[in-house]
Amino acid sequence: MTALDPLSRRRFLAATGATGAAAALAATAPPASAAPAPVVDKFPFPTGNRARVLVTGDAGTGLPAQWAVADAIRSVHRDQPFDLALGLGDNIYESGPHGSGDGQFADKFENPNHGLDFPWVMVQGNHDNSAIVPGDGGWLLRGDDEVAYHGLSRRWWMPSRYYSVRIPEDDPVVEFFVLDLNPLAAYIPPLFVDYWAVHGQFMTEQRAWLDRAIADSPARWKIACTHHPYLSNGSHGDAGEYDGIPLEPMNGVHAKRFYEDHVVGRCQFILSGHDHSLQVLDPTVASKGTRQIVSGAAGKNSHGKSSRPDRANLYQNFDDVGFMTMDLSADSVRLRAYTVDIPTAAPTLAFDRRL
Numbered sequence: 001m002t003a004l005d006p007l008s009r010r011r012f013l014a015a016t017g018a019t020g021a022a023a024a025l026a027a028t029a030p031p032a033s034a035a036p037a038p039v040v041d042k043f044p045f046p047t048g049n050r051a052r053v054l055v056t057g058d059a060g061t062g063l064p065a066q067w068a069v070a071d072a073i074r075s076v077h078r079d080q081p082f083d084l085a086l087g088l089g090d091n092i093y094e095s096g097p098h099g100s101g102d103g104q105f106a107d108k109f110e111n112p113n114h115g116l117d118f119p120w121v122m123v124q125g126n127h128d129n130s131a132i133v134p135g136d137g138g139w140l141l142r143g144d145d146e147v148a149y150h151g152l153s154r155r156w157w158m159p160s161r162y163y164s165v166r167i168p169e170d171d172p173v174v175e176f177f178v179l180d181l182n183p184l185a186a187y188i189p190p191l192f193v194d195y196w197a198v199h200g201q202f203m204t205e206q207r208a209w210l211d212r213a214i215a216d217s218p219a220r221w222k223i224a225c226t227h228h229p230y231l232s233n234g235s236h237g238d239a240g241e242y243d244g245i246p247l248e249p250m251n252g253v254h255a256k257r258f259y260e261d262h263v264v265g266r267c268q269f270i271l272s273g274h275d276h277s278l279q280v281l282d283p284t285v286a287s288k289g290t291r292q293i294v295s296g297a298a299g300k301n302s303h304g305k306s307s308r309p310d311r312a313n314l315y316q317n318f319d320d321v322g323f324m325t326m327d328l329s330a331d332s333v334r335l336r337a338y339t340v341d342i343p344t345a346a347p348t349l350a351f352d353r354r355l
Contacts, residue, residue, distance in 0.1 A: 043119050043154050046083040051167045051174060054116075055324040057088030057227070057273025058125070059298035060108040064342060065321050066299040070112040071345035072338065073323060077116060082325070084118050084167070086176065088273035088295060089125025089227030091146060094134035096127060100148035105156075113155065121165055122146065122158040124180045125227040125273065126187065137186030140196050162206050164213050167328075174328045175219035177210060177267065184254040185228040185242065198254045207262055214266050220330050222267040227274050228252060230259040231284065231292040233316055234275025235305035244307070264290045269333075276300040278322050278337045280351065282312035291355065293335070295324040315351040322350070 054073060059066050073082075092104050113120070124143045131138030143161060150158045157165070161180040166172035183189075183196040183203055190196035197203070214222060231238050240256035248254075263270060265288030273296030281292045302318040309316070320339035327334040337351035 040152060040154055042157065043117055045119055045165065045167060045169070047168045049168065049171075049173055050327070050329045051083045052080065053326040053328065054082045054085035055088070055271060055293075055295045055326055056085060056298035057123075057294075057296040058090040058276055058300055059087065059112075060091040060104075060127075061093045061299040062104070062108040062112065063299065065301075066108070066112050068342040068345040069298045069321050069323055069340050070116070072340040072347035074115055075345075076325070076338065076347055080325075082116070082118055084165075085116065085120045086225055086271060087120050087122045088225060088271060089123040090127040090135075090273060090296075090299075091122060091125060093127050093299070095130035096139070096142040097145040097149070098142075100145050100152060102145065105149055105153070109156065110153065117155070119157045120155045121176060121178060121225065122156055123178055123225050123227050123273070124158075124161055124182055126182060126185065129182050129186070131188060133187070136188045137182050138188030138190070140182060140186075140190060143180070143182065161202075162209065164217075166217075166219060172217075172219040173330055174221040174223060175213075175217045176223050176225050177213060178225045179210065179263075180206065181226055181228050181255050181258060184249070184258055185239070185252045187250065189249050198249065203258075207258070210262050214262075221269070221328055221333060223269045223271060224263050224267045226270060226272045228255055229272035229274055229292055229294055230256070230264065230270050230290075231281055231287065231311075232272070232275045232277075232294055233279055233281065233306055233308045233311050233313065234277045234294060234296075234318060235302055235307055236275045237307040241307075260286070264288045266290075269293055271295065276302045276321075277306075277316065277318045278320070278324065278339070278350075279316040280314040280335065280337070280353075280355075281316075282314065284312075293324070295337075297321045298323050314353060317350065320350075322347075 126137035127135045129137045129143045165176045194200045239252040242252040245251040279294035322339040325336045333355045338347040339350045
């Protein structure tokens with residue numbers, strides 16, 4: 001199929017949703033049961049009172065850009081070892097896996113990341129849940145294959161579609177709250193399956209879980225990890241205005257409400273991908289002091305495309321591939337952004353600041 005720009009793609013999918021998409025969406029109901037995956041010996045999480053975290057997103061292409069970024073990460077890791085990684089979604093381009101044994105997990109995750117032997121805390125993205133057009137987010141059961149892969153990989157950490165990780169487990173410095181907002185932000189909204197609906201079982205349980213988990217967290221730093229951003233100066237834009245679409249729910253208005261009801265003012269940071277860029281945005285009045293960070297350039301860049309290039313930020317780059325790192329301790333967060341030259345895989349430190 002010829003590639004569509006975001007506006008055309010959403011219009012195409014809206015029309016499809018009234019006809020042939022119904023059958024695909026009907027297949028997104030939760031399964032009655034699932035066979036347990038074999039448990040493997042996972043790489044351990046750090047136990048100290050500091051954590052050095054790799055932050056990547058939108059990596060899983062298997063193409064030279066992903067390998068160049070991974071090579072650059074390995075060079076940084078040799079000098080300053082990472083304790084864990086955050087993979088902010090779109091882990092398996094272009095349409096997600098076909099079962100937990102799909103060879104794409106090797107081609108687009110394990111092989112590019114060889115030698116990066118630490119836990120990778122993984123987030124679900126829209127491309128991981130494709131139905132008709134790559135990235136439509138319309139086949140939500142496909143993401144369950146990524147959950148099942150948790151039992152097959154030492155690196156890949158995704159025990160559920162949403163979950164949290166405390167570092168360290170006892171007396172944590174940081175707690176990462178991994179969220180799955182795909183039902184609220186899909187190009188094909190799940191209109192025909194109550195389980196995935198805006199106020200269906202999946203999202204209702206996730207909201208209740210998140211409220212309890214944040215309230216009960218003793219961590220100094222509380223960080224929401226998502227694929228779809230709350231705020232973005234990139235081409236997809238802000239929740240509630242995704243891709244400049246005025247039509248609800250395709251503009252992500254329900255994702256916006258989720259963030260404002262359950263995340264902003266309660267977590268210090270939101271880390272997201274989706275836009276293939278590197279952004280460190282300033283908090284806004286609406287974000288109640290929560291800072292949005294976008295790291296979605298580990299496999300693709302935005303070719304300079306932006307929706308709000310002038311909105312207040314500490315750093316943004318829409319032209320290069322790259323990644324970020326966070327050094328977390330009880331009293332500080334140090335964020336770095338690296339751009340990567342694809343032909344040489346050389347990393348360049350482009351941003352370095354304590355937040």
